[in-house]
Amino acid sequence: MPLQADTRLADRFKAYLSIQQDSLKQSFGRIWQTPVASSLTIFVVAIALALPVSFHALIQNAREPIEALETTSQISLFLKPELSNDVGRALAEKLKKNPVLKGASLMTKEDGLRELGAYSGFGDALAALSSNPLPAVIIVKPAATDADSVSRLLVELKSLPEADLVQFDNEWLQKLQALLAITERTVMAFSILLGFGVLFIVGNTIRLELQNRHEEIAIAKILGATNHFIRRPFIHSGFWYAILGAVLAWVVANLLILGVQEPVNRLAELYGSPYRLSFLRVGDTLILLSIATLLGVSGAWIVVAHFLRKIDAD
Amino acid sequence: MSIIEFKHVTKRYPESGEALSDVSFAIERGEMAFLTGHSGAGKSTLLRLIPVIERPTRGEIIIDGVPIHALQGRRIPYLRRKLGLIFQDYRLLNDRTIFDNVALPLLITGHNPQDIGRRVRAALDKVGLLRKEKRLPPALSGGEKQRVGIARAIVHKPPLILADEPTGNLDRELAEEIMLMFREFNEVGVTVMIASHDLDLVRRFSRRTLRLEQGRLIGVS
Secondary structure (H helix, E strand, O other): OOHHHHOOOOOOOHHHHHHHHHHHHHHHHHHHHHHHHHHHHHHHHHHHHHHEEEEEEEHHHHHHHHHHHHHOEEEEEOOOOOOOOHHHHHHHHHHHOOOEEEEEEEEEEHHHHHHHHHHHOOHHHHOOOOOOOOOOOEEEEEEEHHHHHHHHHHHHHHHHOOEEEEEEEOOHHHHHHHHHHHHHHHHHHHHHHHHHHHHHHHHHHHHHHHHHHHHHHHHHHHHHHHHHHHHHHHHHHHHHHHHHHHHHHHHHHHHHHHHHHHHHHHHHHHHOOOOOOOOOOOHHHHHHHHHHHHHHHHHHHHHHHHHHHHHHOO | OOOEEEEEEEEEEEEOOOEEEEEEEEEEOOOOOEEEOOOOOOOOHHHHOOOOOOOOOOOEEEOEEEEOOOOOHHHHHHHHOOEEOOOOOOOOOOOOOOHHHHHHHHHHHOOOHHHHHHHHHHHHHHHHHHOOOOOOOOOOOHHHHHHHHHHHOOOOOOEEEEEEOOOOOOHHHHHHHHHHHOOOHHHHEEEEEEEEOOOOHHHHHHOOEEEEOEEEEEEEE
């Protein structure tokens, strides 16, 4: 008996799947038969999706080199000018043992003078000085580069008796990161707006389809069609508009990336960086397809539900 | 047992007043009955109450043992599947073939394709349109369109057929042909209720006839 019930359930499930499959095929056929109207909707969906997706991809791409920069940040610890190179060397050795630091190296007074001479162009003037006015500097590399740890480390270094001036030279990096965060937020906000756009475009297209097939729906209802039966083909149309639009958006986004890839890669090469611009990843592609499907199906659902409520009320 | 039972049914429209006033009657299973009256007497309103296209203002309606005057919305489709509805204006889908039009009730109930093909052809055969299954409705004459409407109404073998002025747009000869078809269905056990203002035609079939006038049932003969 339970076996029989199981087979019956399995049969019903099979019948359900075959109905869904047929309906998917039919809705695709309908889209295919009205190529102009359908492609308009699909193009608009594609543009609305391609914009946030390409921006998202570019931000993802920008984050990688910026994160790489973060790990190269360093602190310059200027010692009091009266202290000798030897004192500096001893302090550098001591600092190296501190676990919050990745490294510490001494730049002697002489190193400093040589560098200043080489980069400033004042070499001759500097050579005329009777004594070296430059302090010894210890270049410190923090192990953790987040803002909190770095500022704690800065306080600690400033409190050293040998310290004269502590300079953390990554303010520009922080600004860049802030800028990136702003851009990310903006892209997110636009993505949400454009997502609503997709919902409305699909919804509006389905609304027109409902109007065109109003008579057919009225007849089907009188012959005993459930709301589920009437809803199904429209939900499937919504699915197709969204998924076809998403596939097109995927192509457009990758073309945009391809367009900027060459100059970006050349820039990276000029900086001697192995960094290369990458296309949309598999994970991002899957997210794109699922969000698009969700939007298309919801757009269709909302409009059909409203339409059915209106018919039922009449 | 009655398949249709009306108990003190009143239908009032806010704009036009009472379309049916305190109507009570019963149609037995296997019966063939006519509903007559002038246009505006309430025939269409009465027939629209049975598939719950509209609901009565007062009174009780029982169809096939189920009280339907307060039927839940989601139960309505299952009630309608027990009915075969035929309309004066045919209500066919003009962009679908005859075959697809007749197949619609079976698609709605989720029959498999082989079953649908077999049943649709059997129904079209009964109304004599088997060879026109691939045509579109606009290519058919009025009588043929109504036969498609009838095929669609019987394809799922409902126990009850309701026809609202099925011959209203047809000439005498075609009308009689259609009526004979209904009698055939009735002879195999289907209950048939036909609304018609063509008293001559109705009289020739000498079946029970409900007469409506201004929303009231004024006689049964």
